[in-house]
Amino acid sequence: MNLMTTTVNPIQQGQDADAAVVARVQAGETEAFADLVKRHEKRVYRTLMGITGVREDAEDATQSAFLKAYLHLGDFHGASRFSTWLLRIAINEGLERLRRRKQTISIDDDQDDKDEQHFRPREFRDWRDNPEEKYTKTELRELVESEVMKLPVKYRVVVMLRDLEEQSTEETATALDLEISTVKTRLLRGRLMLREALAPFFLRDNEKEHVHA
Amino acid sequence: MLNCGQVLRELESYLDDSLAADVRKDLQAHLGGCHHCEVVLDSARHTLRIVAGCKTFELPESLSDRIMASVRAQKTS
Ligand SMILES: [Zn+2]
Numbered sequence: 394m395n396l397m398t399t400t401v402n403p404i405q406q407g408q409d410a411d412a413a414v415v416a417r418v419q420a421g422e423t424e425a426f427a428d429l430v431k432r433h434e435k436r437v438y439r440t441l442m443g444i445t446g447v448r449e450d451a452e453d454a455t456q457s458a459f460l461k462a463y464l465h466l467g468d469f470h471g472a473s474r475f476s477t478w479l480l481r482i483a484i485n486e487g488l489e490r491l492r493r494r495k496q497t498i499s500i501d502d503d504q505d506d507k508d509e510q511h512f513r514p515r516e517f518r519d520w521r522d523n524p525e526e527k528y529t530k531t532e533l534r535e536l537v538e539s540e541v542m543k544l545p546v547k548y549r550v551v552v553m554l555r556d557l558e559e560q561s562t563e564e565t566a567t568a569l570d571l572e573i574s575t576v577k578t579r580l581l582r583g584r585l586m587l588r589e590a591l592a593p594f595f596l597r598d599n600e601k602e603h604v605h606a
Numbered sequence: 607m608l609n610c611g612q613v614l615r616e617l618e619s620y621l622d623d624s625l626a627a628d629v630r631k632d633l634q635a636h637l638g639g640c641h642h643c644e645v646v647l648d649s650a651r652h653t654l655r656i657v658a659g660c661k662t663f664e665l666p667e668s669l670s671d672r673i674m675a676s677v678r679a680q681k682t683s
Contacts, residue, residue, distance in 0.1 A: 423677065423678065423681050426674070426677055427670070427674050430670050430673050430674060431670060434665060434669060434670055434673065435665050438663070438665050438669065439662075439663050442663045452666060452669060455669060455673070456669070456672055456673050456676055459673045459676075459677070460673070460676050460677060460680065463677045463680065464680060513611075513614075514614075514642075514646050517641070517642045517645045517646070518645070519645055520645070520648065520649045520652055524652050524656065525652075525655075525656050525659070530660060530661075533656060533659075533660040534660040534661060534662055537656060537657055537660050537662050538662045538663060541657070541662065552657075553663075556654060556657050556658060557657065557658070557662060557663070559658070562618075577618060580618065581614065581615070581617055581618065584617070584650060584653065584654070585614075585617075585646075585650070587653055587657065588646070588649055588650050588653045591653055591656065592649060595649070595652065595656075
């Protein structure tokens with residue numbers, strides 16, 4: 394039984410916050426493109442970090458994605474939000490780089506998603522009440538970055554779009570060209586994997602002693 | 607009554623506080639008797655807060671300049 398309900402908001406005319414700037418660039422005002430870069434470069438870069446897993450590749454791919462968006466802006470007619478259209482370009486750019494590295498990728502293969510529905514947590518020890526208080530901001534950031542990067546790419550991309558960029562499940566599905574149900578399954582699995590990976594760092598002190606007791 | 611697997615599948619709604627009232631009731635009933643699920647839900651909430659709260663994968667500062675430089679180069683070529 395599916396207890397979850399999903400509301401999809403169709404894109405309505407005038408809803409795209411970027412439409413006015415896009416129109417200016419389309420009319421020849423190249424410098425206005427800088428506004429679009431500023432608004433979206435972070436999301437594009439993080440998405441490409443999620444896909445490529447390598448900082449230099451992500452930077453390079455971000456640059457290429459924006460350049461392609463600029464060159465093809467004449468083909469953008471507002472059928473989707475500009476941000477969605479841009480993210481599609483970025484994702485294709487990232488996947489292309491993986492192919493060039495001859496890395497097998499499977500962000501659109503769902504053959505093992507069935508097994509994932511049976512993924513079970515294994516770590517059940519209690520966490521501290523304020524787990525992040527034990528670490529500095531830098532330590533936390535480095536820890537999260539390193540554990541996120543250890544996730545398999547198809548979970549990593551979903552977790553990054555959904556939990557780091559705070560895109561909706563629907564936006565994430567559209568950007569990755571996946572079914573909403575697939576995004577939900579992978580998000581659940583990715584979050585649970587991340588939880589298991591982070592757990593040893595945030596356990597209550599007495600819980601850690603239990604291990605050796 | 608929900609089983610542990612069904613509780614897990616409600617994780618997303620639990621985390622974004624969008625559980626339907628009847629599901630919330632069933633879930634609370636389950637958590638009352640299942641410490642494992644209680645830990646998983648509680649630590650998943652912590653995980654999400656930690657992940658969203660630390661500024662991961664910060665953008666290199668010069669990137670927007672490099673992007674605009676390549677855009678301008680296209681325009682003049
Ligand atoms: Zn349970």
